Amino acid sequence: MNGFFQKDVISIRDLGKEELDSIFSATEKIIGLDPNQRREIARGKVLGYLFFEPSTRTRLSFQSAMALIGGTSLGIADVSSSAVQKGESLSDTVRVMSGYTDVLVLRHPLDGSSRFSAEISQKPIINGGSGTEEHPTQAIQDLFTIKREKKKIDGLKIGIVGDLKYGRTVYSLLHGLCNYNVDVHLISPESLKIRKDSTYDIKKKLSYTESTNLDEYIDDLDVLYMTRIQKERFPDEEEYVKVRGSYVIGLDMVKKMKEDAIILHPLPRIDEISTDVDSSKQAKYFEQAEYGKYTRAALLGLILNKNGF
Ligand code: CP
Numbered sequence: 001m002n003g004f005f006q007k008d009v010i011s012i013r014d015l016g017k018e019e020l021d022s023i024f025s026a027t028e029k030i031i032g033l034d035p036n037q038r039r040e041i042a043r044g045k046v047l048g049y050l051f052f053e054p055s056t057r058t059r060l061s062f063q064s065a066m067a068l069i070g071g072t073s074l075g076i077a078d079v080s081s082s083a084v085q086k087g088e089s090l091s092d093t094v095r096v097m098s099g100y101t102d103v104l105v106l107r108h109p110l111d112g113s114s115r116f117s118a119e120i121s122q123k124p125i126i127n128g129g130s131g132t133e134e135h136p137t138q139a140i141q142d143l144f145t146i147k148r149e150k151k152k153i154d155g156l157k158i159g160i161v162g163d164l165k166y167g168r169t170v171y172s173l174l175h176g177l178c179n180y181n182v183d184v185h186l187i188s189p190e191s192l193k194i195r196k197d198s199t200y201d202i203k204k205k206l207s208y209t210e211s212t213n214l215d216e217y218i219d220d221l222d223v224l225y226m227t228r229i230q231k232e233r234f235p236d237e238e239e240y241v242k243v244r245g246s247y248v249i250g251l252d253m254v255k256k257m258k259e260d261a262i263i264l265h266p267l268p269r270i271d272e273i274s275t276d277v278d279s280s281k282q283a284k285y286f287e288q289a290e291y292g293k294y295t296r297a298a299l300l301g302l303i304l305n306k307n308g309f
Helices: 017-032 057-068 090-100 113-120 136-150 168-177 200-205 237-243 251-256 285-304
Strands: 046-051 072-076 103-108 125-130 157-161 183-187 207-211 223-226 262-264
Touching: 017 136, 017 285, 046 057, 046 090, 057 072, 057 103, 057 125, 057 285, 072 090, 090 103, 090 113, 103 113, 103 285, 113 125, 125 136, 136 168, 136 223, 136 262, 136 285, 157 168, 168 200, 262 285
Parallel strands: 046 072, 046 103, 103 125, 157 183, 157 223, 183 207, 223 262
Antiparallel strands: none
């Protein structure tokens, strides 16, 4: 039996190198499979999505992934048009939806929401982003992109830039990187430094520096991982105004980078990467978004098929 069969995916911390390697191999297999063979993987299965926060990539890549492997999807993209609006609880919504579907993906503003839902759901729960703590399938996609584009992860110098305080993709990526031998540079405004209370375990396994100055590192990085400064997570808008636009990657910055470095971003972007960078050979964020479809298809295929595919 494959280790993902009927399992929840709540935190990247639950996945070791062996599990990540299995997902990456399954992703390569999905990419290479004949479309007719792919459609057999989840034929007759239903993905449910339940999104309490806006999303373009996560929800649509899950739906696209399910279609790719022959399944269908249904769900709530906007809770204002659901019975949540009438006061229905998260637990009742999850319980009901798990009766209609074979696997559920949940995005919710509260930390712990996916783990709580997994206790209620009769079907596996995949965390599609919870509070400021975790976005495990984004980290899987980010690690797969690095591996595919750089042909390795070990030995790389990785700069993570922007909103390190509130960015859940950052915490999941850092936990994922704990499985590799990498040098990490965390670059953020002073007020958006990584949360000390969330890095206790990361510190034990990963070597990283912290700085406010991207110029110090830009020419030495193999991977530049940009993040958006997330206005919606600031308790005080004035604090957001002070730090917005702190780091902007334009062609002037790209010229300082190694020829074979790559620029990633979980997206959406606002102004932290200017659009003229999109056509540079270092820009890989749209490829990264597309890989999300294949990594999620692989994960769904493993969850839904006892012996893999
Ligand atoms: N990267 C990401 O989670 O994007 P969405 O918010 O559009 O899903």
